[in-house]
Amino acid sequence: MEIYSNENEQMDALRRFFANNGKALAVGVVVGLVALGGWRYWSGHQETVDAGASAEYQQLTTAMQADKPQTLDAVAKFASENNNTYGALASLDLAKQYVEASQLDKAAAQLQSGLNDTKDANLQSVINLRLARVQLQQNQADAALKTLEGVKGDGWxxxxxxxxxxxxxxxxxxxxxxxxxxxxxxxxxxxxxxxxxxxxxxxxx
Structure with missing residues (x-):
């Protein structure tokens, strides 16, 4: 839909980045934060969890279809259980489906949830932009203006x-x-x- 056209390229780039570099990100975080002997075990465990979340995200969102509510429910369940970047990406994908179905309240709720799931500034900006557009469709201009304050970076x-x-x-x-x-x-x-x-x-x- 037109509501998403301005952010599609940025969104696709972020999705590819996290899907292709999830393991490296997990290892990088561990190396930077943990300097004691137990870090190897933690690193291996975290890498496994991250890779699993990435694979499940790809599988669920690829199968998601608006005319099959069970696929939407599966993505919603994944988003609620993964308080991380993949959960945020799932919320974005699900919100798009809700917008296309004119279920704006559900779309806004998913986007709000996605904001709480990621610390990545670019992804937060994409979510805020899409949330502001949804709020405009809901005739909530003041809320949209407030949401735009959360968009950081000159590129936006x-x-x-x-x-x-x-x-x-x-x-x-x-x-x-x-x-x-x-x-x-x-x-x-x-x-x-x-x-x-x-x-x-x-x-x-």
Whole structure:
């Protein structure tokens, strides 16, 4: 759906990174935090758990189909039982299914849960952006503006500007929307995104 188009490339890159480098991440964390003799056992155990979560995530999300509720339930169960990056990714995938089914309350709940499952700043930014879009669809402009405050990093500035402009416009603040979109146009965004923001500004006139 259009609601997800601006973040798809970043989301796919994050998913591939964690799927392909989960083991290395687990080992790196252990090496950095544990310096005593027991670290080898812990490392091996954590690596096994991480690899298992990655494999299960791939299996469940690949099989997920909107017309088969049992597949959605399986992903929801996985997300609730894995308070880690894979749980957060599962929540994102499940939220997308709920949005496409117009079950916005369930989508928002999954995204909120995903935020609590990961400490990765980029993944948190993706989740916050998608949550803000869902909140806009729920006519919760103030909540969307608050959610956007959780998006960190200059690389997201144009997308944030796009959503902020939509939220402000829904509140009747045309000047605020114009200012937001203007900042997006002035940012280091893709030509396509800049053109879209400029068109929105032109439509205000």
């Amino acid at each position: 500035s144009a997308i944030v500007a796009d959503i902020r402009g939509e939220a402000l416009l829904s509140k009747g603040d045309k000047q605020g929307a114009r200012d937001a979109w203007s900042k997006g146009v002035a940012s280091d965004a893709s030509p396509a995104l800049k053109q879209m923001l400029q068109m929105k500004m032109n439509n205000l006139s």
